[in-house]
Amino acid sequence: xxxxxxxxxxxxxxxxxxxxxxxxxxxxxxxxxxxxxxxxxxxxxxxxxxxxxxxxxxxxxxxxxxxxxxxxxxxxxxxxxxxxxxxxxxxxxxxxxxxxxxxxxxxxxxxxxxxxxxxxxxxxxxxxxxxxxxxxxxxxxxxxxxxxxxxxxxxxxxxxxxxxxxxxxxxxxxxxxxxxxxxxxxxxxxxxxxxxxxxxxxxxxxxxxxxxxxxxxxxxxxxxxxxxxxxxxxxxxxxxxxxxxxxxxxxxxxxxxxxxxxxxxxxx
Amino acid sequence: xxxxxxxxxxxxxxxxxxxxxxxxxxxxxxxxxxxxxxxxxxxxxxxxxxxxxxxxxxxxxxxxxxxxxxxxxxxxxxxxxxxxxxxxxxxxxxxxxxxxxxxxxxxxxxxxxxxxxxxxxxxxxxxxxxxxxxxxxxxxxxxxxxxxxxxxxxxxxxxxxxxxxxxxxxxxxxxxxxxxxxxxxxxxxxxxxxxxxxxxxxxxxxxxxxxxxxxxxxxxxxxxxxxxxxxxxxxxxxxxxxxxxxxxxxxxxxxxxxxxxxxxxxxxxxxxxxxxxxxxxxxxxxxxxxxxxxxxxxxxxxxxxxxxxxxxxxxxxxxxxxxxxxxxxxxxxxxxxxxxxxxxxxxxxxxxxxxxxxxxxxxxxxxxxxxxxxxxxxxxxxxxxxxxxxxxxxxxxxxxxxxxxxxxxxxxxxxxxxxxxxxxxxxxxxxxxxxxxxxxxxxxxxxxxxxxxxxxxxxxxxxxxxxxxxxxxxxxxxxxxxxxxxxxxxxxxxxxxxxxxxxxxxxxxxxxxxxxxxxxxxxxxxxxxxxxxxxxxxxxxxxxx
Numbered sequence: 052x053x054x055x056x057x058x059x060x061x062x063x064x065x066x067x068x069x070x071x072x073x074x075x076x077x078x079x080x081x082x083x084x085x086x087x088x089x090x091x092x093x094x095x096x097x098x099x100x101x102x103x104x105x106x107x108x109x110x111x112x113x114x115x116x117x118x119x120x121x122x123x124x125x126x127x128x129x130x131x132x133x134x135x136x137x138x139x140x141x142x143x144x145x146x147x148x149x150x151x152x153x154x155x156x157x158x159x160x161x162x163x164x165x166x167x168x169x170x171x172x173x174x175x176x177x178x179x180x181x182x183x184x185x186x187x188x189x190x191x192x193x194x195x196x197x198x199x200x201x202x203x204x205x206x207x208x209x210x211x212x213x214x215x216x217x218x219x220x221x222x223x224x225x226x227x228x229x230x231x232x233x234x235x236x237x238x239x240x241x242x243x244x245x246x247x248x249x250x251x252x253x254x255x256x257x258x259x260x261x262x263x264x265x266x267x268x269x270x271x272x273x274x275x276x277x278x279x280x281x282x283x284x285x286x287x288x289x290x291x292x293x294x295x296x297x298x299x300x301x302x303x304x305x306x307x308x309x310x311x312x313x314x315x316x317x318x319x
Numbered sequence: 320x321x322x323x324x325x326x327x328x329x330x331x332x333x334x335x336x337x338x339x340x341x342x343x344x345x346x347x348x349x350x351x352x353x354x355x356x357x358x359x360x361x362x363x364x365x366x367x368x369x370x371x372x373x374x375x376x377x378x379x380x381x382x383x384x385x386x387x388x389x390x391x392x393x394x395x396x397x398x399x400x401x402x403x404x405x406x407x408x409x410x411x412x413x414x415x416x417x418x419x420x421x422x423x424x425x426x427x428x429x430x431x432x433x434x435x436x437x438x439x440x441x442x443x444x445x446x447x448x449x450x451x452x453x454x455x456x457x458x459x460x461x462x463x464x465x466x467x468x469x470x471x472x473x474x475x476x477x478x479x480x481x482x483x484x485x486x487x488x489x490x491x492x493x494x495x496x497x498x499x500x501x502x503x504x505x506x507x508x509x510x511x512x513x514x515x516x517x518x519x520x521x522x523x524x525x526x527x528x529x530x531x532x533x534x535x536x537x538x539x540x541x542x543x544x545x546x547x548x549x550x551x552x553x554x555x556x557x558x559x560x561x562x563x564x565x566x567x568x569x570x571x572x573x574x575x576x577x578x579x580x581x582x583x584x585x586x587x588x589x590x591x592x593x594x595x596x597x598x599x600x601x602x603x604x605x606x607x608x609x610x611x612x613x614x615x616x617x618x619x620x621x622x623x624x625x626x627x628x629x630x631x632x633x634x635x636x637x638x639x640x641x642x643x644x645x646x647x648x649x650x651x652x653x654x655x656x657x658x659x660x661x662x663x664x665x666x667x668x669x670x671x672x673x674x675x676x677x678x679x680x681x682x683x684x685x686x687x688x689x690x691x692x693x694x695x696x697x698x699x700x701x702x703x704x705x706x707x708x709x710x711x712x713x714x715x716x717x718x719x720x721x722x723x724x725x726x727x728x729x730x731x732x733x734x735x736x737x738x739x740x741x742x743x744x745x746x747x748x749x750x751x752x753x754x755x756x757x758x759x760x761x762x763x764x765x766x767x768x769x770x771x772x773x774x775x776x777x778x779x780x781x782x783x784x785x786x787x788x789x790x791x792x793x794x795x796x797x798x799x800x801x802x803x804x805x806x807x808x809x810x811x812x813x814x815x816x817x818x819x820x821x822x823x824x825x826x827x828x829x830x831x832x833x834x835x836x837x838x839x840x841x842x843x844x845x846x847x848x849x850x851x852x853x854x855x856x857x858x859x860x861x862x863x864x
Contacts, residue, residue: 183432205426211480212422218639222689223732226725228749228793230716244735251731251775259423265386266416267426267437267494277435277448 063108063179065289070185071192072286076293077172083297084169087311090157092304093164099296100171107179114174121170129163182207184280191280198270205260213253220248331531333362334413334501336383340398342569343378347393352378356398356569358553362501365528365535367545367576370555371590372778372808375569376538379555380504383407383536384416402502412441414502415495419510419806421484424491430461430482431475433490437498448497455493458530459523461486483675485516489523496527503528505537509544510806513675513834517544524548540808542580542587543595552579554587591780591808599813601841602820626664629703629797629828630686630711630723635659635695637678637685654693655681661847663797665702666826668819668844670833677849679832680728680801686830687725687799688712703796720746724795728802730786731775739777739785740770746793753794760788763818780811787815791822798822800831804838816841 065073084096104114115122132155139154151159186204190197229241264270304310341356353375360366368376381387382400385407400406402413415437418424427433434452443451452475456462463472473482482490488508495503505524509517525548528535539545542552554572572583580587580594587594637659640652655678663669663686671679684690685697688711698709699722707718714722727733736742743760747753761767764784769777774785783803790798798819804812816838819829823842833839839846 181429183427183429208425208428208480219727219729220732222684223725223727223729224735225689225716225719226687226727227733227735227789228716228720228746229735248732248734255731256420256423259418259420260426262381262384262386262416263418263424263491264426264436266384266414268411268440268498269436271411271440271442273442274440275438275442275445275448277432277439277445277452279445 061108061179063106064285065103065107065175065179066181067283067285068179068289069188069192069280069282069286070180071188071280072282072289073176073180074185074188076289077176079293079297080172080300081169083300084165086313087304088158088161088165088313089304089309089311090161090164091307091309092300093161093168095303096296096300097164097168097171099299100168100175103175103292107175109175109178113178114171117178118170118174121174122167125163125166125170128166129159131159132162133159184278187276187278187280191276192282197274201269202264205264206257209253209256209260212256213249216252216256217245217249220245220252224248331499331533332501333532333534334402335362335404336360336400336402336502336534336536337404338379338398338400341382341400342397343375343382343387344395345378346388351375351395351397353555353569355567356400356555358570358573360534360536360551363532363534364551365549366537366551366553367542367549368536368538368553368555369542369587369590369592370571371557371592372780373557374555375557376555377506380416380506380536380538383502384414384504385409385411386416412437412498413500414504415498415500416504417488417491417495417506417508419507421487421491421511424494425479425482425487426494428479429475430456430473430477430479430490433479434493434497437494441498451497451499452493455496458496458527459489459493460519460526461489461493483516484512485519485675488512488516488520492520492523492527496531499531500533502534502536505535505539507538507540507806509539509541515674517541521545521548540591540806541593543593546576546580546595549576552576554579554583554590554592556590588809591810591812593809597809598837599809599816601813602817604820604841604843605824626666626826626828627702628662628700629665630663630700631698632659632661632686633696633698635661635682635685635697636693637681637690638693639681639684639690641691652693654678655851656849657694659695659849661686663828663830665796665828666823667828668823668839668842669828669830670839670842670844670846671830671849672833672839672846673849674851677851679849682849683799683801683830683832684725685712687723687797688714688719689725717749720790720793720795721750722795723797723799724790724793726786726790726798726800726803728805730782733786733789734774737773738770739766739772739774742774742785742789743792746789750793753792756794757792760792764788764814779806780808783807783811783815787818795827797828797830800829800833802832802834804833804835812838 080096080100084093104110133151134149136155136158138150138152141153142150143153143156144151182204186200189195190200224241224245229244301310336358338356338358342351342354344351356379368379370376378387383402388394402410407414425433426436431452434455435448438448438451453462461473479487479490509520512520521544524535535549537545537549552574553570555569556567556571572579584594588597588599636654636657638652638654642652643650659682661669671683673679681690685692691712697711699711703722705722707714707722711719711723734742735745743757744754747757761770764787766781766785766788769781774782777785787803803815807815820841823829829842831839831842
């Protein structure tokens, strides 16, 4: 879990882009996809995103390893939409109460592709952006308060530690006779106790870390930055790329006549 | 944005410390943590602070680092404590502080960024920061400007989470050095490290002091580690001003190391300080299990005469990780150790030793029925299992505690109630028997005066004694201890060793993971030495791919 966030060994083009530019691009694409439920805009965006994968150093295998829960969720979502939504058009499959028609299949596919098209940019962003660089960009370029940004970044490091601590506390409590066996209320109680133990440790660790940071002069009004967050020509391309994918999705859907704002009623 | 002092960055100006009648009471406490301290430390002096727990050593270091919090939130300051004639809080970066827990001495996730953090906060210009980062990493031996070395040569983007404890502490030292402080404060910097890590950190500190000439104040129980590096020892004693009205000065002794150690040897040993060449007296083993028998390699512990066989492993492979899911595949964890054969006998000690990362704790936790074996088998003999089945990992928690007790390295992990007495009664109450034993344990481990206290508020030694007592209250036949003597003072150490030797003679089996050879020789029995089976680098790659 603690290795999952590092970029070591990833030298792809997009790792060199400014995190803020990547962030804005991803936001644009996601925004457009959230506006409509239709097959064409989602698949256009998805194709565009897949084309970007090599630029972020992602392979299909890596994508599957990191994003498989999201991918399976999207597929399941699409499948259940196809089965359960109101039928329209020709009936393709009819098994008892489940039926798939042309209309519902289209809706299900649209749902699935949309889920993927929204999830992929997030995976893309994470896989080519170091959290430290993102924090640098947020503090230096987006001008968010550095105490907040760096505090969050340092706390993020502790999250990985806490996952290990959770396991240790679980074992330590079993060694005291608090088991994860028993009835659901008993288990719930045991879990509550373990959470309390973790909370205590988290607070201890956090306050020690706070002392460490304070002793290194953190908390003043001003500071310099060892790593300058800069924009380059690449970031123009990143933004343009985001815009192009977003616009292409809208235009393709308009051209195909499938664009449909989510808040309007379905035509059929 | 250049700061006023960035121009003179290359030169370190050693700091002077002056305390006059200084005292501090933490918020919510009735007595002062440190009281009536009169102390002058000249620029460039290297001082080792000694004293029993509760003498206020850490409080003093925190105050000198300027991180003690504000007076007024119910906390209370008396007298004055000045660094270079100024309040420590008013001069950020003048002092650098290293604490005990390596995990919380790291702030950022990449090596170079972490070193730069302090310098950034002091508004050092960018080019100067990176110059300092390289120099500091070179000084602590984490990155050699010329060629690699055994102790480490890491890239600036090396993940800090992949460092060992000793390396993390050296990294913290580099972060401190990059601030160019005139005062370096070390609060038990090596208490959580194995012997190799201790020397690593000590030597790095020595090199850096020789180079910069900064003032040093170090708090540590083990005098022998620091004795040759310091030129003055100050012994503090707990003082109380509230109840008795009798006021004792905080400084008990002060002088050059040899004189102080000669003058106060008896008193220091009585206070639990690890004086060089002193091994506290412990109760000798009387049973036949005494004496060391050596086992070697990743192999077997030697079986011996006497004692009933309680636990045995066959070709055991262990790992802390569980199987992972990647898509449709289930990937079994990579074991840290494999092919382990060991036997645990009643009334005999088994000591597990080896370097860091060798999987000693993982093996012990598996033996204790807390981790599932990756492969191979752990079998409990009938005498131990008593009808609960042969696999300790499958036992219910309550079946486990009356058979195998485990004392974790961090006592706080095992606290389940808010009161010392409840803590001790917890096991017996759930088992429905053995409550009478609690009284004996309270007496034996000197916890009676603490029965009403909250376990989390105890001192380190008290927490250790309590954690041993709580596990023993369930009367297990096998006791597993993970680094029980880490960071303990000599008194707690001796008590613990004597107590365990008594238990052994009474027929309990004691399995301990330890780096402490004195401790294992008191317990006797067999030693099992583990060496890292898989190189760290290889595991890291597997994780990142």
